[in-house]
C-alpha cells in the first residue's frame with residue numbers, strides 16, 4: 001500500500017538554518033530529505049516508502065504505535 005511515510009515531517013528550520021518553505025525531514029535519519037527521495041516519502045509516482053526506502057522502519061517497531069492509527073492522510 002502506498003501512502004505518505006509516517007516518518008516524514010515538514011520543518012522550517014534545522015541544521016542551524018531556517019527556510020521560507022518547510023522542507024521534508026525524515027525522523028529516522030534525523031536529516032532533511034533530498035528532493036528525489038521526497039517522492040518516495042510522499043508515495044508519489046507509485047513509490048512506496050516501506051518498499052522503496054532503505055531507511056524505513058515499521059512504525060510499531062519504533063514507537064509502539066498501532067499501525068491502524070497511521071492510515072489517515
Ligand code: SF4
Nearest residue numbers: 005008026041049053
Ligand atoms: S520514506 Fe524513508 S527517508 Fe522518507 S521519511 Fe520515510 S523513512 Fe525517512
